[in-house]
Amino acid sequence: MLLKTEKLSKAFGGLVAVNKVDLDVQEREIHAIIGPNGAGKTTFFNLVTKYLNPGEGKVIFKGKDITKLPPHRICQRGLIRCFQRASIYPMLTVTESVQMAVLSQKGKALNLFRPARDMFRTEVANILDRVGLAEQANVRGDTLSHGDKKRLELAIALGNRPELLLLDEPTAGMSREETRATMELLRELRDSINLTILFTEHDMSVVFGIAERITVLHQGCIIAEGSPAEVQANEKVQQVYLGG
Amino acid sequence: MRPVDIVRKVLSPLQSKRSKWWLLLLLAVLLFIPTHVGEFWIHVATEMAIMSLFALSFNLLFGYTGRLSFGQAAYLGMAGYALILMYQHTHMNFVICSIIGVLMGGLWALMTGYLITRLSGIYHAIMTIVVAEATFYITFEWYSFTGGPNGLQITPPAILQDSLNYYLYTLVIVIPAIVAFWFLVNSPFGRSLKCIRDNPDKTPYIGIPMRKHLLIAFVIAGLYAALAGVLWAPFNRGISPWYCTMMKSGDAVFMAVLGGVYTFAGPILGAVIWTFLDVFISHLTEYWPLAIGCVMLLIVLFMRGGILGTVQNRLKGSRWGHTGKVLPTKEENPCSLRQRS
Secondary structure, eight states, X not given: OOEEEEEEEEEETTEEEEEEEEEEEOXXXXXXXXXXXXXXXXXXXXXXXXXXXXXXXXXXXXXXXXXXXXXXXXXXXXXXXXXXXXXXXXXXXXXXXXHHHHHHHTTOTTOOSSOGGGTTHXXXXXXXXXXXXXXXXXXXXXXXXXXXXXXXXXXXXXXXXXXXXXXXXXXXXXXXXXXXXXXXXXXXXXXXXXXXXXXXXXOXXXXXXXXXXXXXXXXXXXXXXXXXXXXXXXXXXXXXXXXX | OOHHHHHHHHHGGGGSXXXXXXXXXXXXXXXXXXXXXXXXXXXXXHHHHHHHHHHHHHHIIIIITOOOOSOHHXXXXXXXXXXXXXXXXXXXXXXXXXXXXXXXXXHHHHHHHHHHTTOOHHHHHHHHHHHHHHHHHHHHHOHHHHOGGGOEEOOOOHHHHSHHHHHHHHHHHHHHHHHHHHHHHHSHHHHHHHHHHHOTTTGGGGTOOHHHHHHHHHHHHHHHHHHHHHHHHHHTTEEOGGGGSHHHHHHHHHHHHHHOTTSSSHHHHHHHHHHHHXXXXXXHOTTHHHHHHHHHHHHHXXXXXXXXXXXXXXXXXXXXXXXXXXXXXXXXXXXXXXXXO
């Protein structure tokens, strides 16, 4: 068990956004969380990574309780998230952004004297090759297309050597071509670096294309969980989300 | 040949290995010129060098970290007071007193920065103003210790009373400090500050303890202002509460904005131009702030990147302007007033 949440809950005033969610993610699994808008998918991610403080419940990662840890510590342990809206560094180049993640992962972020430019260049180049951003290596973040920004965010995440990657709608706003490439990439990453991926997505072709396990959230509660076939056959899921 | 091409040609040595020779030449000019100009211009050059550090101090927070500070003068003033008080009361070596002065400025930055760096956006800016004004009132009201509105006077050791010697003493401190600043902003730590500036929400999620980095940056900025302070107080033969205020901090803001906040050398250039304008125009008219105000208006309206930022924008493709745009778009402006920290 890589990630486990126990009765994770969060309420905003009277609205219970995430309601006692128990979720297990196995190692080397591609796990999708689906559900209608407002089901609590993003809030759930925010609770796991401490973007928000959980109201109740526990998050256990690699057998250790990480509920009380600040975000950067969670990240240092190998649980990395990407944001829904491609969250990148507009004034840094692609290389510089990924390099910073690598530097931080290697514990060099407090080095005050060596020029950062020359550090871990091969690692950075490898990551950029892998996600297909090698050609844009020296381009500023804000001049990238939306799809490339998403890929850059993924590259930054890879720079942190994730064991578990949380992706919030990894293909949102991408063309069909880019979507297919991203799906390929995620599968390839799982196979090559034993990455576990937990993602949310509205595009059902992506969900049923790569997910091995699916959890369905509705109004903050888990209403179904299982293999894609099981979830697809579930009556309740069809009623609230898949639309028959 | 377009003007842009000419500028590019002139600046091209800076993109090559030969840049070292150009820097050596610059150094030679800095050392050579003052021996051939009058005392007055030596004074002006010294002030330019000191103010460069003050402007860099502000820019570490604003240009590199995206945190607006109107309080850098608090650390300049604190260091100046600490130096003079130590020198008067203990009669220790002048240099040792200066070092203590810098450390006191840094300590003040650590104490106040601990509170300030918890905030961001407009609240950060207001808190720095609060600290500057508090420093002003402490020095203004504590008559027995700080001399109140009269401030404190100091006569530096005999050897430093000569303008040329003091100029050289200033250079010996300012040049290594500027070199160290270059290493700092290009180091992994400097890169992490740019990350905080560009996207504070994201930065903890690449494993960077943001509050710690912000506090370290704040203290380093404080140390640079303090370094300017211990050079300024003996140069000025004294210090008064007015060197601790938000108004004085505003000088650093103007210098950095004038030269270009997203560039390394911008604040230095800004300090040089600002000091020159100050001296030159105050010769001509007592309304010199009006002229400087007009210059600022032009910069803000037509040269948003400051002088150097605008030049770099025109030199796309060169090493200086390698990323093309120096200014972020409005939407991504890191200096817009965010509330999350």
